Structure formats: structure tokens, C-alpha cells
Amino acid sequence: MAEFTLERTPLRARTRAALAQPLLRQNLRRVTDRFMQVRAAAFAQLADAEALRATARALRARTLARLPELLEQFADRLLASGAHVHWASDAASARRYIGQVAARHGARKVVKSKSMASEEIGLNRYLEGLGVQVVETDLGEWIIQLADEMPSHILAPAIHKDRRQIAALFGQVAGSPLPEEPARLTAFARARLREEFLSADMGISGVNFGVAASGSLVLVTNEGNGRLVTSLPRVHVAVMGMERLVADLAELDVLLALLARSATGQPLSCYTSIITGPRRPEEADGPEELHVVILDNGRSALLGSEFQEALHCIRCGACLNVCPVYRQIGGHAYGWVYSGPIGAVLTPLLLPASAAAQELPSASSLCGACWQACPVGIPLQDLLLALRRRRPPEGATERLAWRAWARLWASPRLYRWSLRALHALAPLARLPGVGRLPLVSRWATGRALPPLPSRGFRDWWRENG
Numbered sequence: 001m002a003e004f005t006l007e008r009t010p011l012r013a014r015t016r017a018a019l020a021q022p023l024l025r026q027n028l029r030r031v032t033d034r035f036m037q038v039r040a041a042a043f044a045q046l047a048d049a050e051a052l053r054a055t056a057r058a059l060r061a062r063t064l065a066r067l068p069e070l071l072e073q074f075a076d077r078l079l080a081s082g083a084h085v086h087w088a089s090d091a092a093s094a095r096r097y098i099g100q101v102a103a104r105h106g107a108r109k110v111v112k113s114k115s116m117a118s119e120e121i122g123l124n125r126y127l128e129g130l131g132v133q134v135v136e137t138d139l140g141e142w143i144i145q146l147a148d149e150m151p152s153h154i155l156a157p158a159i160h161k162d163r164r165q166i167a168a169l170f171g172q173v174a175g176s177p178l179p180e181e182p183a184r185l186t187a188f189a190r191a192r193l194r195e196e197f198l199s200a201d202m203g204i205s206g207v208n209f210g211v212a213a214s215g216s217l218v219l220v221t222n223e224g225n226g227r228l229v230t231s232l233p234r235v236h237v238a239v240m241g242m243e244r245l246v247a248d249l250a251e252l253d254v255l256l257a258l259l260a261r262s263a264t265g266q267p268l269s270c271y272t273s274i275i276t277g278p279r280r281p282e283e284a285d286g287p288e289e290l291h292v293v294i295l296d297n298g299r300s301a302l303l304g305s306e307f308q309e310a311l312h313c314i315r316c317g318a319c320l321n322v323c324p325v326y327r328q329i330g331g332h333a334y335g336w337v338y339s340g341p342i343g344a345v346l347t348p349l350l351l352p353a354s355a356a357a358q359e360l361p362s363a364s365s366l367c368g369a370c371w372q373a374c375p376v377g378i379p380l381q382d383l384l385l386a387l388r389r390r391r392p393p394e395g396a397t398e399r400l401a402w403r404a405w406a407r408l409w410a411s412p413r414l415y416r417w418s419l420r421a422l423h424a425l426a427p428l429a430r431l432p433g434v435g436r437l438p439l440v441s442r443w444a445t446g447r448a449l450p451p452l453p454s455r456g457f458r459d460w461w462r463e464n465g
Helices: 011-019 022-044 049-065 067-080 091-104 116-120 123-129 139-146 163-174 182-199 225-231 249-264 308-312 318-322 340-350 357-362 369-373 380-390 395-409 412-430 457-464
Strands: 084-088 109-112 133-136 202-206 209-211 216-221 235-241 271-275 289-295
Touching: 011 022, 011 357, 022 249, 022 318, 049 067, 049 249, 049 308, 067 084, 067 289, 084 091, 091 123, 091 202, 091 235, 091 289, 109 182, 109 225, 116 123, 116 202, 116 235, 123 133, 133 139, 139 163, 139 182, 163 182, 182 225, 202 216, 202 225, 209 249, 216 225, 216 249, 225 235, 225 271, 308 340, 318 340, 318 369, 340 357, 340 369, 340 380, 357 380, 369 380, 395 412
Parallel strands: 084 289, 109 133, 109 202, 202 235, 235 289
Antiparallel strands: 209 216, 216 271
């Protein structure tokens, strides 16, 4: 399976390639429309959804304010329960530790539950390089593993594929054509994956939430594979972003009430598993060893910064479903494992040295739909604007243009003059060839100039105010 480093193809080229695929846009529209419908219905059942969102946002802020203390408490509880803890400063440290655990146990086959953190660190390719077979067992993750692709959505990795494409992919595995019926395709996946669970030496999962008070790991899934991965193999390794903590079960209750509703429109996911330590002597099921990898990988640099709220994210995927940009281009155009508005924020923050990553905040209309959908109220449009401000202008022409604009609009008199001039010159913008001018061409590509009113608001206000 490919290691997913950030794409170096320019963002505009990736978006053009995505827009040239009508089937991709059709698949995205169908599924994201459904996600939005069920989310709206689920939130309508709450007595005061906005109050719950405000509470969740306050809890996430309080957790991050106490993060060092809570992480220490969490690690102490894990150790007391018999688990092992590894503090991974970066992706390489996390990969290396997991590889050492696999080597120590002679693991030849690893089964995985869905984990964006493991995608972030490029774990699959690393383990395969050590001679370890890696099998994704979440249905969507298995589909994209077979297709050698990265996830297209935080919640639904294979959202960009329809049943015909999946049937063709599974047919290659089966060696013969398969029917396009979803139930038959799911049954085929279940039959192929069941033996993988039984023969695996190690299981790897993500962590939706870690409970500091008890050292518990919380996994939220809609498939039974999560429980099989964490209980059948003799070793379980969990990879957790350091920010994915709650102080106690009361805080967990608030976030669980929002996570499933925002993600799939359910009051609660089909499987909510709480794991506390490895198997005890009197227990029949569970791993002999539990290893928890607590991943930093750039997160600690965000604490106390203007971007700290990006760490509030609970990975529901709601911002992707409502984003007009994501709904047209899909996840792969973002170039890394995190897509949509949250990906356009997280990617440049977690990959600050990548010039390609700094393009992503431009992949937004700043409409604010993502903030309205976010269950913990992350002001994603503000974070995107802040990231745009950090990116230097491209070339001397752009720098001069922005300086001239700033000076012009810093003066009330010149501001009013520029608006009058804009109305006077607006008809010229529709002339052929204007969109190819040096200062206009990049903005004009793919855009249509909206009609301007016959007079400005200030003129109307003077007459009617």
C-alpha cells in the first residue's frame, strides 16, 4: 500500500483533474447529501442542540488548557492497568516503536481498524517494508487499500466510489465477476476478512477518545471489525493523537452525543467500545498486551497559538459534507490524508515545512458552512484566513498589488472613490480577454463575475437612510 506523503502536484492541477470526473462529483453529491439530511434530522431531536455544541466547545477548550496534566494522568492510569505507553514526538518515532513491538512478537500479519492517525504517520507502508502483512478490516479502508488509494473522507474513506466500482474491485480479488448488490458485496468482504482476524498476530486501532480519569480507550465504529481487531490478536496497539482526551466519563458522554449525530445521524454508533488495559487473568477475551502510542507530530506546537482550536476536532467529517469545495473535488484533491475544511487547516499546520501544504487554505469559499456544521464550533473560516495571512504573496506583482490595495482602502476617501470607480469600470470586466490579464487570470479561472447593482449601498443609504 502506498505511503501517503503530500502531493507535490499544484493544487489547481489537482482540482482541475477532480472536476473533470463527473462520476466522482455524482458519488460525492449523493453521499454527502444523505449525510447532511440525517444529521439535520438527528440534531432536530435534541432539546437544545446549540447549547450542547457550546458545552462541547467549552469542554474541548478546557481539556486543551489542561492537556499536559491530563496526559500525565492518562498515562499513569494506563500503566496501572498493565498497558504500555510510548510518547511519539513525530511520525518516525511512532512507526519505529510499533515496528519494534511487531518484531518482538514475531508478528507476520497485522489487522487494522480504521485509524486516521495511522494514515497520518504512513504506518502501513513502513510495516510492509519490515515484511509484515497489513490488512485493513474497515470496509471502506479495505476498499481503498485494494485500490492503493488514500482515504477520500475522514468518516467514509471510499465515499468517492459507487457499488459498480467496488464490485469491479472485489471481482479482481475474487478472480471472477461479482454482483453489484451492496449486501452481496458486504458478504464477500466479511467472508474474506473473517479469516484474517483469526490468523492475525497483532491488531492496530485508532482511538476516538482517551479517558484520563480511568486510562480507558474509546473506539466508536459502525462495524464489528473494531472489536475483533482489539480482542482477537494477542497484541493490541492503539495510536492516539495527543489531543483526543476527555477528563472523565461525564465529558465523554457529551462528546459521544454529538459525534455520531454529526457523522452519521445516529444517536449512538452501533459499537462504542471502552477498553481499559489488556486482558486480566480471569477474563476469556482480549489481548495479552496493550500498547498505546500517544502521537504529537506537530500538535504540541499548536497549543497556546491562534490555531489551538484546530485540536478541538473530534473527526466527525461534518465539515466535509457541507463544504461546497469538498463536494466538488473530493478528498484526494487535497493531497494528504486529511481533507475538507479541517484538512485545509490541519495539513499546513502539521506539515509546516511543505510549500505545497500552504496552498490548501485557498481551497475554501469562506462561506462559514463548516463552522455551522462543526459539533464543537471550530471557527474554521477564521483559521483558514489566518493561514492565508501567513502565506507570503507569490512574486513581486502580487506583493505590489496587495500593498496598493491596503493603502487604497486604508483611507475612507479613497475607499469611497474606489467603489465608485468599480461600478464605472464593471462593464469592462466582461470584455473578451480581460480574464487573461496578469493580475486577473488566476482569480478569473473558473469564476463568473457577479452582476453589480446600479448603485452602491452608500448611495442608497444617503437617499433612504
